[in-house]
């Protein structure tokens with residue numbers, strides 16, 4: 362009998378231990394809320410830890426009292442009903458005041474923390490204008506004249522101020538390791554003579570790394586498919602990235618003196634070495650893709666590419682899209698195959714997406730953009746062209 366109970370206890374304890382061990386085997390959490398890398402993140406994390414310990418103290422006190430009561434007042438053989446009591450002034454006062462003190466102890470640092478993380482940085486901050494759209498993120502560096510989408514490069518060790526605004530409905534910018542969720546609201550009305558009211562988020566990143574995030578305010582069908590990647594790098598790497606994004610990718614535009622042009626222009630001063638080099642380095646599929654992108658379909662209505670004639674602002678800026686790690690706001694790994702898949706049938710990847718596919722149109726703000734009707738040859742070429750822009 363004793364043995365049976367003991368065995369059961371050991372078995373249960375073993376299962377619990379196994380569960381605890383398995384739960385510790387997870388991968389590194391990419392959207393961890395308890396591994397902050399910014400000053401902002403540390404403020405909320407410290408608060409969290411502080412509250413955790415308050416609750417632990419409460420837990421221990423309550424359990425200790427319960428254990429004491431269970432043992433001290435347990436039913437004993439031959440014992441009648443215990444003496445009945447009604448209220449105890451001292452106890453009543455104590456258990457009203459104690460929680461009040463704990464609440465105050467939590468409220469004061471919380472309010473301090475709220476003000477602390479809202480305060481703009483003292484020095485010059487790097488400003489990034491973040492625009493949430495259904496279902497992707499636009500990142501614009503106004504002082505550097507750089508625009509990109511979904512993957513935000515930021516330097517470590519320097520104050521950063523994100524200016525948040527929505528292009529349509531309410532979104533929420535949330536990269537847990539950087540800090541708490543912050544609403545991304547549309548600017549509906551600007552009072553005369555005043556600046557539009559926008560939410561800001563200020564922080565300094567302390568560690569290099571790639572930090573994942575996502576939209577945290579339900580915004581429509583593909584809300585859960587609206588990812589963010591923040592790439593925190595050294596100041597030098599960041600400056601190099603900016604410079605790259607400010608100049609056109611080598612394959613963005615057609616080479617100026619291609620062999621074909623030389624032939625057409627009657628070979629006026631044909632620079633043979635140049636022509637040969639171009640002929641050797643330019644992948645015909647890339648050249649074909651460029652032709653499709655600019656002449657045979659509607660991509661340029663919605664997409665821009667730095668240094669080219671593509672001016673569109675409805676969709677993500679595709680500058681050096683080949684060097685981004687994902688497409689579709691974190692949905693697919695960025696490979697030529699996946700680019701082709703996306704261009705042919707974006708809705709299969711992301712339901713509700715506002716981009717036309719080969720076989721269906723898209724509607725954006727009441728305007729219909731027809732199906733692209735692209736065939737597989739054109740799609741392969743487009744994918745090669747986009748991938749080539751690194």
Ligand SMILES: [Cu+2]
Nearest residue numbers: 576578580584
């Ligand atoms: Cu959303």
